[in-house]
Amino acid sequence: xxxxxxxxxxxxxxxxxxxxxxxxxxxxxxxxxxxxxxxxxxxxxxxxxxxxxxxxxxxxxxxxxxxxxxxxxxxxxxxxxxxxxxxxxxxxxxxxxxxxxxxxxxxxxxxxxxxxxxxxxxxxxxxxxxxxxxxxxxxxxxxxxxxxxxxxxxxxxxxxxxxxxxxxxxxxxxxxxxxxxxxxxxxxxxxxxxxxxxxxxxxxxxxxxxxxxxxxxxxxxxxxxxxxxxxxxxxxxxxxxxxxxxxxxxxxxxxxxxxxxxxxxxxxxxxxxxxxxxxxxxxxxxxxxxxxxxxxxxxxxxxxxxxxxxxxxxxxxxxxxxxxxxxxxxxxxxxxxxxxxxxxxxxxxxxxxxxxxxxxxxxxxxxxxxxxxxxxxxxxxxxxxxxxxxxxxxxxxxxxxxxxxxxxxxxxxxxxxxxxxxxxxxxxxxxxxxxxxx
Amino acid sequence: xxxxxxxxxxxxxxxxxxxxxxxxxxxxxxxxxxxxxxxxxxxxxxxxxxxxxxxxxxx
Numbered sequence: 001x002x003x004x005x006x007x008x009x010x011x012x013x014x015x016x017x018x019x020x021x022x023x024x025x026x027x028x029x030x031x032x033x034x035x036x037x038x039x040x041x042x043x044x045x046x047x048x049x050x051x052x053x054x055x056x057x058x059x060x061x062x063x064x065x066x067x068x069x070x071x072x073x074x075x076x077x078x079x080x081x082x083x084x085x086x087x088x089x090x091x092x093x094x095x096x097x098x099x100x101x102x103x104x105x106x107x108x109x110x111x112x113x114x115x116x117x118x119x120x121x122x123x124x125x126x127x128x129x130x131x132x133x134x135x136x137x138x139x140x141x142x143x144x145x146x147x148x149x150x151x152x153x154x155x156x157x158x159x160x161x162x163x164x165x166x167x168x169x170x171x172x173x174x175x176x177x178x179x180x181x182x183x184x185x186x187x188x189x190x191x192x193x194x195x196x197x198x199x200x201x202x203x204x205x206x207x208x209x210x211x212x213x214x215x216x217x218x219x220x221x222x223x224x225x226x227x228x229x230x231x232x233x234x235x236x237x238x239x240x241x242x243x244x245x246x247x248x249x250x251x252x253x254x255x256x257x258x259x260x261x262x263x264x265x266x267x268x269x270x271x272x273x274x275x276x277x278x279x280x281x282x283x284x285x286x287x288x289x290x291x292x293x294x295x296x297x298x299x300x301x302x303x304x305x306x307x308x309x310x311x312x313x314x315x316x317x318x319x320x321x322x323x324x325x326x327x328x329x330x331x332x333x334x335x336x337x338x339x340x341x342x343x344x345x346x347x348x349x350x351x352x353x354x355x356x357x358x359x360x361x362x363x364x365x366x367x368x369x370x371x372x373x374x375x376x377x378x379x380x381x382x383x384x385x386x387x388x389x390x391x392x393x394x395x396x397x398x399x400x401x402x403x404x405x406x407x408x409x410x411x412x413x414x415x416x417x418x419x420x421x422x423x424x425x426x427x428x429x430x431x432x433x434x435x436x437x438x
Numbered sequence: 439x440x441x442x443x444x445x446x447x448x449x450x451x452x453x454x455x456x457x458x459x460x461x462x463x464x465x466x467x468x469x470x471x472x473x474x475x476x477x478x479x480x481x482x483x484x485x486x487x488x489x490x491x492x493x494x495x496x497x
Binding site: 001004005006042044079081082083084125129130131 | 439440441442443446447449450451454
């Protein structure tokens with residue numbers, strides 16, 4: 001029978017329990033759980049638990065070892081008073097005994113951050129618990145390394161969120177890794193070719209962007225893809241490490257006065273990530289474990305029909321702003337969304353004039369659209385420009401809708417432009433993609 | 439998600455002991471032989487239906 005035991009959050013007690021059950025577990029790695037003590041006060045221990053991820057690694061590696069390693073895992077469920085906080089998997093692995101974890105993002109993510117999340121379901125003793133979280137796992141070190149885990153995190157996010165992505169276990173990801181030099185298991189790490197190839201095999205159409213090529217546009221680009229709802233795999237050459245970005249920090253109200261166009265990414269000094277070396281969540285940038293400058297490249301797992309790279313959207317937005325002849329300082333925020341989500345957002349706007357609403361609900365666009373929101377200094381939206389995400393980078397114009405100065409201009413698929421006069425356009429911020437932690 | 443922690447603790451603390459423990463199988467060797475014969479029949483029936491299905495073209 002499965003055994004359950006409630007204990008207080010005491011690392012010594014937890015270690016004792018683990019030692020009683022497992023012969024090989026690396027007790028030193030368990031110490032990391034101490035970081036969770038600030039959030040949770042009691043733990044429910046569940047053993048045996050057959051974990052899908054540990055089983056996937058067990059069958060390709062641990063079953064072949066001399067050491068008798070337990071194929072069952074242990075699950076520690078966390079509670080903060082009477083709130084279910086998620087769980088973590090403990091295994092008998094002699095290298096890294098912490099496996100994957102599901103944590104209530106509202107409890108452990110820093111307040112004021114904006115995050116991507118999925119609702120993960122947990123079952124024990126016949127009860128179902130739902131936890132908003134982002135997939136996280138510790139690397140196994142022998143079979144899977146940081147890049148495998150970063151890919152697993154972003155794919156598990158998509159597989160839970162969208163029905164057309166398939167779930168892959170960490171063992172499958174390690175097995176599918178294309179060979180480069182030498183064997184794959186035990187893993188010596190992945191290079192960018194292997195990471196990109198794995199992403200393609202998983203059903204994505206990744207773009208790979210480098211800091212030394214994009215220079216000052218690098219962080220704008222990174223921000224826009226994240227703001228669009230994509231977890232991003234970032235690589236750090238110096239640190240020889242890869243992690244998955246899944247959120248960003250608060251947006252500063254201190255707007256630099258020396259620039260006419262300020263991009264939203266310039267008002268953000270930190271990002272949030274899941275890192276297989278630390279208990280989630282890891283801050284990058286101000287007050288974090290890594291500096292923003294540590295990031296050298298990133299891969300975005302795009303769907304097929306987002307042909308247009310966001311860098312071109314930035315360039316055309318700047319040109320269109322020039323034509324609008326705006327004198328005051330403005331803030332620009334660029335992100336991708338689906339026309340379905342955009343029209344749902346328009347439909348909900350009760351303050352939007354009837355004619356403007358009906359025009360926007362009827363406009364024809366590609367399935368994915370890039371949107372540039374233009375704000376004044378007080379954060380009121382003064383203009384919106386929509387771009388065709390299926391446009392090619394050398395097409396002469398990529399915009400398909402412009403909202404500016406009580407006018408809506410629409411461009412149809414035959415390049416015909418229609419201008420409409422409306423009374424007023426009062427639109428709040430579109431924030432469908434990320435959720436604020438309060 | 440909120441949990442009634444006292445109720446959960448009560449549930450977890452329930453001690454369940456078996457009235458006896460012993461090693462299987464529970465069925466007799468005769469019963470097991472019979473079940474294996476049945477399994478062979480089912481397996482053969484599947485294969486016969488596969489052979490028939492090969493010749494059928496659905497339009």
